[in-house]
Amino acid sequence: MEKTTPGIVFSHQNLVLDLWEAGRPAFGIYVPANAYTVEGAAKLAENPLYDYLFLNLEGKYDPAAVKAVAEGLRSPTAVNRKTIIVRIPPIDKDGPDAAKARIKEILDAGADGVTLPHIQNLDEAKMAVQFFKDAGANVWSPQNPKGEKIAMLMLEDPVALTFTDEVARLPISILACGIGSLRGAIQGTPEERAAGAEAGTQKILAAAKRAKLADMLTANTRDVEQRVKEGFLALLMQGPTADEAIRLGLKAAGR
Numbered sequence: 001m002e003k004t005t006p007g008i009v010f011s012h013q014n015l016v017l018d019l020w021e022a023g024r025p026a027f028g029i030y031v032p033a034n035a036y037t038v039e040g041a042a043k044l045a046e047n048p049l050y051d052y053l054f055l056n057l058e059g060k061y062d063p064a065a066v067k068a069v070a071e072g073l074r075s076p077t078a079v080n081r082k083t084i085i086v087r088i089p090p091i092d093k094d095g096p097d098a099a100k101a102r103i104k105e106i107l108d109a110g111a112d113g114v115t116l117p118h119i120q121n122l123d124e125a126k127m128a129v130q131f132f133k134d135a136g137a138n139v140w141s142p143q144n145p146k147g148e149k150i151a152m153l154m155l156e157d158p159v160a161l162t163f164t165d166e167v168a169r170l171p172i173s174i175l176a177c178g179i180g181s182l183r184g185a186i187q188g189t190p191e192e193r194a195a196g197a198e199a200g201t202q203k204i205l206a207a208a209k210r211a212k213l214a215d216m217l218t219a220n221t222r223d224v225e226q227r228v229k230e231g232f233l234a235l236l237m238q239g240p241t242a243d244e245a246i247r248l249g250l251k252a253a254g255r
Contacts, residue, residue: 008022008024009022012140012148013081013148014081014083014112014140014148014150015051015080015081015083016051016052016083016150016214016234017140017147017148017150017173019051019233020214020233020234021145023233024233024253024255025228025232025233025234025235025249025253026051026052026083026214026233026234026235027049027050027051027052027235027237027246027249027250028050028051028052028053028054028083028085028234028235028236028237029044029050029053029054029236029237029238029242029246030053030054030055030056030236030237030238031044031053031054031055031056031069035069035072036055036062036065036068036069037068037069037072038068038069038071038072038075039072040069040072041053041068041069041070041071041072041073041075042072042073042075042077042078043072044072044073044082045072045073045074045075045077045078045079045082046075046077046078046079047079047243048079048080049243049246049247049250050082050246051082051083052082052083052084052085052112052234053069053073053082053083053084053085054085054086054087054115054236055069055084055085055086055087055111056087057086057087057088057089058087058088058089058090058117059089061088061089061102063102063105063106063109066084066086066105066106066109066110066111067109067110069084070084070109070110070111071110074110083112083113083150084110084111084112084113085111085112085113085114085115085150085152086106086111086113086114086115087114087115087116087117087152088102088103088106088114088115088116088117089102089117090116090117090118090119090120091116091118091119091120091124091127091128092118092120092124096127096131099116099128099131100131100134100135102114103131103132103135103137104131104134104135104136107135107137107149112148112149112150113149113150113151113152113173113174114132114150114151114152115152115153115154115174115176116128116152116153116154117154117156117178117181118154118156118157118178118181119153119154119155119156119160119167120159120160121159121160121163122163122166122167125153125163125166125167125170126170128151128153129151129170129171129172132149132151137149137151139151139171139172139173140173141171141172141173141213142211142212142213143171144171147173149173150173150174151171151172151173151174152172152173152174152175152176152216153167153170153172153174153175153176154176154177154178155167155175155176155177155178155182155200155204156177156178156181156182156185157181157182157185158182158185158186158196158200161200161203161204164203164204164207165207165210167207168207168208168210168211168213169211172213173213173214174208174213174214174215174216174234175204175207175208175211175213175214175215176204176208176215176216176217176234177197177200177201177204177205177215177217179197179198179200179201179217179218180197180218182196182197182200182201183196183197201217202230205217205230205231205232209231214233214234215231215232215233215234216232216233216234216235216236217232217234217235217236218235218236218237218238219232219235219236219237219245219249220237220239220241220245221241221244221245221248224237224245224246224248224249224252225248225249225252227249228249228252228253229252235249
């Protein structure tokens with residue numbers, strides 16, 4: 001991402017925040033499992049297509065991976081400063097104390113943001129917000145535009161959709177739908193589950209737009225242009241066609 005991008009004034013350490021404030025999408029990839037090292041992350045940092053990297057530790061929490069990837073992304077050969085967002089296990093998996101400790105540990109290790117998946121209810125969402133405060137994180141949100149850290153909450157089942165607007169009004173950075181998890185939680189035929197998951201995704205997108213939050217969603221070469229037009233501000237790719245999908249997204253976004 002060039003700091004001379006037309007129509008964008010860059011003032012944040014995390015350049016994705018300036019994009020979001022300008023209503024422009026950022027593009028990133030899942031950190032591949034073979035890049036959970038300083039050297040692997042440094043190689044990713046050389047790719048000019050990536051605005052951010054998403055480190056998924058939901059299934060297996062590994063603080064050493066956070067430290068290694070964060071160090072690698074700050075390599076002298078990096079092309080621009082890449083934002084790193086880390087997803088941890090849900091609060092209800094290992095308990096609130098573990099989630100709270102992990103957020104601080106991840107941010108102290110050099111990450112720019114933390115994602116909490118499978119938010120169960122509004123009280124849990126509020127608890128997550130407090131965890132960031134307890135960690136001393138200056139979270140970017142519409143209420144705090146000078147913040148630098150990223151707090152991301154995910155709503156991933158039908159019950160969670162009932163309190164979407166309430167969560168969107170909290171001082172967070174990204175509100176997202178786990179479309180795959182939501183599809184799996186919906187009853188019905190494959191077509192009904194797919195339709196329900198898309199409807200839920202669009203409901204969360206609408207709430208994020210009203211609250212001026214970013215909304216992250218996975219995308220690929222088939223749908224990235226559509227997702228850009230719909231207004232998703234953080235598009236996440238993976239696999240061998242990730243770079244191609246990002247190029248298509250950048251063109252659709254006029255970047």
